[in-house]
Amino acid sequence: EPLLVGDLSARYGGAARGHRSHRTGRDADLLLYALTPDGRPVRSPGFIDFGPDGLARIGAADPASSGADEYVRLDVEREWLLVKSLVRSPDAHVQWLFVARWLEALIIEYARALGEDPELVWVAESVLLQPGDSTAHADHLHLRVACTPDAFLSGCLGGGPYWPWLPAVPQLVPPPDVDLAAAILDDLLPGGAAAGSRVAAPDSAL
Numbered sequence: 321e322p323l324l325v326g327d328l329s330a331r332y333g334g335a336a337r338g339h340r341s342h343r344t345g346r347d348a349d350l351l352l353y354a355l356t357p358d359g360r361p362v363r364s365p366g367f368i369d370f371g372p373d374g375l376a377r378i379g380a381a382d383p384a385s386s387g388a389d390e391y392v393r394l395d396v397e398r399e400w401l402l403v404k405s406l407v408r409s410p411d412a413h414v415q416w417l418f419v420a421r422w423l424e425a426l427i428i429e430y431a432r433a434l435g436e437d438p439e440l441v442w443v444a445e446s447v448l449l450q451p452g453d454s455t456a457h458a459d460h461l462h463l464r465v466a467c468t469p470d471a472f473l474s475g476c477l478g479g480g481p482y483w484p485w486l487p488a489v490p491q492l493v494p495p496p497d498v499d500l501a502a503a504i505l506d507d508l509l510p511g512g513a514a515a516g517s518r519v520a521a522p523d524s525a526l
Contacts, residue, residue, distance in 0.1 A: 321363045323402065324351040326460055346415075346465040346478075350402070352423075353395035362392060369458040370394045372422040376459075394423065396430045399461075403427060404436070406463065407443050413486055414447050415478060418462035421450040443485060 326349035351364040354376070370376040374394040406412045419427075427448070431441050450456055467476035472489045482489065 321353070321361050323353070324364045325349065326351055326367065346467075348463045348465075350461040350463055352460060353398040353402070354392040355395045357391055357393060361395060361398075365392060367459040368392075370420075370423060371458070372425075374423075374426055394426060396426050399423075400427050400431050400434070402461070403444050403448070404431070404440065407447060408440070410487075413466045413468055414463065415466035415480060415483070415486075416449055416462070416464040417444075417447050418449055418451045418457045418464065419460075420456040420458035423458060424448040424450070443483075446483065 327347075351366065352370060354362050354364050356362055357375075365376070365378050368376045368378060370393075374396065375391050376393070378390045378392060403417060406414050406417065424445075428441060428445055431444065451462070464480075466482060466486055467478040467489075469487055469489050
């Protein structure tokens with residue numbers, strides 16, 4: 321079954337209904353992969369909470385259900401493959417993957433049992449985080465993309481950590497004081513810095 325994407329951002333940014341984030345085009349809600357209890361992949365039933373046992377109940381009112389309470393379980397294998405693909409991608413620029421801590425535990429435990437590279441698992445553990453200012457995120461994976469180097473130059477303010485494995489960002493070097501003063505005079509005085517030097521001449525003669 322395909323990966324289903326939930327909320328992104330408004331076309332021109334700004335406040336998004338039901339979200340404290342999703343304002344700048346750097347957030348995406350990724351619905352969780354699901355299996356039937358006997359292990360068959362199924363289409364995600366939507367934003368439903370998965371518990372510490374990896375199970376989620378689909379209520380009778382859910383259109384994906386047959387009318388009685390049913391259960392699905394987290395497809396930990398595909399969830400780990402998604403996390404792994406995102407953190408290894410040179411183009412994803414993952415800053416955070418917000419998810420409930422008990423679901424993170426299931427994903428990381430699976431990766432370790434699989435014998436994945438410890439450094440890769442450490443990177444995944446670093447970006448997987450239960451948010452402290454919203455719901456636990458037991459019903460989806462919230463991808464937060466870091467500012468890219470080009471976006472930094474355009475004024476992107478990412479907030480939070482910029483991980484050392486992400487592409488290096490440009491280091492802006494402030495101009496020398498004399499150049500800064502000349503630029504200010506260019507803006508303030510007719511004739512710019514040259515006029516400023518003429519104005520200062522009488523004082524220097526005192």
